[in-house]
Amino acid sequence: IMNIKVIGDIILDRWIIGTVDRISQEAPVPIALEKGEKYSLGGAANVAVSLSNLVSDVSIYGTITNDDYGDKVCEMLENHNIISSNVTYDSPTTTTKTRFVDDSGRHMLRWDKEKQYHSKKCIENLINDIDENSVVVISDYNKGTIKRHTTEEILQITNKVYVDPKQKPETYYGAFLVKPNMKEFIEWNGMFSKEIALNCIKEFNWKWLVVTDGENGIHVFEGQTEKYCHYSEPTKEVSDVTGAGDTVLSVIVYGRSQGMSIFDSCKLACCIAARNVEKRGVHPVELDDVLSIRNELTKI
DSSP states (O other): OOOEEEEEOEEEEEEEEEEEEEEOSSSSOEEEEEEEEEEEEEEHHHHHHHHHHHSSOEEEEOBOOSSHHHHHHHHHHHHTTOBOTTOBSOSSSOOEEEEEEETTOOEEEEEEEOOOOOOOHHHHHHHHHOOTTOEEEEEOOSSSSSOTTHHHHHHTTOSOEEEEOOSOGGGGTTOSEEOOBHHHHHHHHSSOOHHHHHHHHHHHTOSEEEEEOGGGOEEEEETTTOOEEEEOOOOSOOOOOTTHHHHHHHHHHHHHHTTOOHHHHHHHHHHHHHHHTTSSSOOOOOHHHHHHHHHHHHHO
16 A cells, blocks of 8 residues: 655635526626536645545645635545545635536636645645655645745655646656646746757656646656657547646556556556546546556557
8 A cells, every 4th residue: 555645735626507598788798597516626636536546545735724615625535535634724715716617518717716825834744744655746736835845855755756747847856757738848948859858857857757748648758768658549529628637647656556667657647538538527537447448458
């Protein structure tokens, strides 16, 4: 059993479903008639849910505030058997993304509620709880949970650090694996190429760099051997990419827990993510789906 700790920005995804059949007389905007409401966990919490479905013993370190949305987050974490005793209540607000969607799932508006978090309490809780065998998954959405020296502090105790980044690459210096998406990689480097990616690995002392590239799949680079693999998996129809990066990171960590190589774990993650984006909304990874696709890949 792996000892997995997820640290990062906890997000509550709120979905308001409604129908639109007229325009307001007050302003040229659609009038949505609310028909229902649902919630899902996003950010670091979505990563924790997927990992909890795939491997047991997952703890989360993040922050919310003492309000109805914060209570909703804790209740949902408990329902997924995620150890949430280290979630602090010292955030200025519970980060919430409210999406207004119609019956077909088409987005009409997203309404975000967030404030930057300045405390170090989350990091202190994590540092007190980890040892050299701990696997730490950093799910950074740049809301303030992950500080400039967070990765460095964790690496003094364990070198098993997997990162979904949103800040500058030097923030994650020395991490085992860093997984930006293509947009983030280009923001860092101006463009994408194999040579630039391998230079990036050397400069920031990573073992692995995994760049997710939407429908174009996943680019995987190993620092030591400079080996590169590209995996892609066709999708029937892309319905919703929300949480796709969380899916990839969760499946890579799962793969490693099963003794799979990073390359095989990324191939599996690519297949799972391709199925996930065909569904509307945020869908944490389910073990049955992973096992079924893993068996298919083994036969090939």
